[in-house]
Amino acid sequence: MICGRTEKQFMEEVERFHGFVAPGLLIGGYMVDAIREKISEKVEADAIVETAHCLPDAVQILTPCTIGNGWLKIVNLGKFAITMFDRHTFKGVRVYMDLKKLGSHKNIYNWYMGLVSKKDLPKEILIGSILEAKKDILSSKEVVLREHGKRVKKSTVAVCENCHEAYFASQGDVCLACQGKDYYEITR
Amino acid sequence: MICGRTEKQFMEEVERFHGFVAPGLLIGGYMVDAIREKISEKVEADAIVETAHCLPDAVQILTPCTIGNGWLKIVNLGKFAITMFDRHTFKGVRVYMDLKKLGSHKNIYNWYMGLVSKKDLPKEILIGSILEAKKDILSSKEVVLREHGKRVKKSTVAVCENCHEAYFASQGDVCLACQGKDYYEITR
Structure with missing residues (x-):
């Protein structure tokens, strides 16, 4: 069982x-x-x-x-x-x-x-x-547990100046994707 | 729908x-x-x-x-x-x-x-x-996709000299937990 x-x-x-x-x-x-x-x-x-x-x-x-x-x-x-x-x-x-x-x-x-x-x-x-x-x-x-026990609260949301998508403000002035951490190229 | x-x-x-x-x-x-x-x-x-x-x-x-x-x-x-x-x-x-x-x-x-x-x-x-x-x-x-497209293969498994548990050999000579990256204290 x-x-x-x-x-x-x-x-x-x-x-x-x-x-x-x-x-x-x-x-x-x-x-x-x-x-x-x-x-x-x-x-x-x-x-x-x-x-x-x-x-x-x-x-x-x-x-x-x-x-x-x-x-x-x-x-x-x-x-x-x-x-x-x-x-x-x-x-x-x-x-x-x-x-x-x-x-x-x-x-x-x-x-x-x-x-x-x-x-x-x-x-x-x-x-x-x-x-x-x-x-x-x-x-x-x-x-x-010493770590990872706490539930994660969502961070404040901001609008990225560059791509105009919403992102977690804690990531910086522009979003992580616009900081070069994206994983894709737009083809269309 | x-x-x-x-x-x-x-x-x-x-x-x-x-x-x-x-x-x-x-x-x-x-x-x-x-x-x-x-x-x-x-x-x-x-x-x-x-x-x-x-x-x-x-x-x-x-x-x-x-x-x-x-x-x-x-x-x-x-x-x-x-x-x-x-x-x-x-x-x-x-x-x-x-x-x-x-x-x-x-x-x-x-x-x-x-x-x-x-x-x-x-x-x-x-x-x-x-x-x-x-x-x-x-x-x-x-x-x-430029990144993250490939499926991840499991790494080679080794036995940690310190805790004697199996771990991914790619992590080093001892396991990540024994390198101080564990999240818990054993109480019993």
């Missing part, structure tokens, strides 16, 4: 939202479930994921926290870990993939460490290994 | 996913719809949003692009704009809130520029104004 759903139900939701069943997202489901055993659903909990790969979608499917409502943040430490915390006390739980526990789960270890090709370890086999391991490969610690 | 749904259906989806109907998310829905008029659903299109407020959820609800599958990126320029582009040619469309068109939509203008309190402009009235304006407040440009 993952947050009150069967694994099959969860994988169907993953397919609808994420486009396909990703191994990391299935592990992410067990991670959120492990956190929910320690932090009740009654607690108003915000979430932080430590990688943009897969984990944000596990949180967005299984909790009220999304990127767009600001209750989910990505702090890009390149780690496979999720923290959820009481948004009033900043106290919470960090769940992570525990390498020490992967010794008896070779398929998951080899995939996670990038030691095996998709050809040598087909996704179906890997998913099977994850469904078998469930939460055995995870550990958790109680934590208190 | 917003991407084949009635506004009522879309607002119900927003409430389920985002937790509540946010004005910005409703406008985001019209933005994605405006893009879809120019880029067919048959094109494999990735998305960029220029703010983390609201817009990511419009894209995640209405398209296959999510943060976790990497087809949606946030390039934080603090602007209310969405670009979708053909992931093979990097050609696409950027839709943005057009201040010049807000002259005849005073409620939306006052809310967007932060000139009015929630008390003086209740959400229901503002939502009504947005439902009336629909796509009249938006403009779009054809663009070609």
Whole structure:
């Protein structure tokens, strides 16, 4: 079971939202479930994921926290870990993939460490290994947040003198795009 | 209509996913719809949003692009704009809130520029104004991406000597968290 759903139900939701069943997202489901055993659903909990790969979608499917409502943040430490915390006390739980526990789960270890090709370890086999391991490969610690706990307020809006679009005034006299940080050329 | 749904259906989806109907998310829905008029659903299109407020959820609800599958990126320029582009040619469309068109939509203008309190402009009235304006407040440009168009490959994974967790080797000899960029204290 993952947050009150069967694994099959969860994988169907993953397919609808994420486009396909990703191994990391299935592990992410067990991670959120492990956190929910320690932090009740009654607690108003915000979430932080430590990688943009897969984990944000596990949180967005299984909790009220999304990127767009600001209750989910990505702090890009390149780690496979999720923290959820009481948004009033900043106290919470960090769940992570525990390498020490992967010794008896070779398929998951080899995939996670990038030691095996998709050809040598087909996704179906890997998913099977994850469904078998469930939460055995995870550990958790109680934590208190030092940073990133506060919800971000929107900054004051100004009109950029150059492009005449609205932007966050905190970025300077003209908008970041007009400071050269845009990512596109207009073709028409 | 917003991407084949009635506004009522879309607002119900927003409430389920985002937790509540946010004005910005409703406008985001019209933005994605405006893009879809120019880029067919048959094109494999990735998305960029220029703010983390609201817009990511419009894209995640209405398209296959999510943060976790990497087809949606946030390039934080603090602007209310969405670009979708053909992931093979990097050609696409950027839709943005057009201040010049807000002259005849005073409620939306006052809310967007932060000139009015929630008390003086209740959400229901503002939502009504947005439902009336629909796509009249938006403009779009054809663009070609100079940056951020490529999908990000996962970096090589290494084991941190200090905390013994796995991390992206590109970050250095020890993981970013052990370099002091963590956000939490372990309490237990």
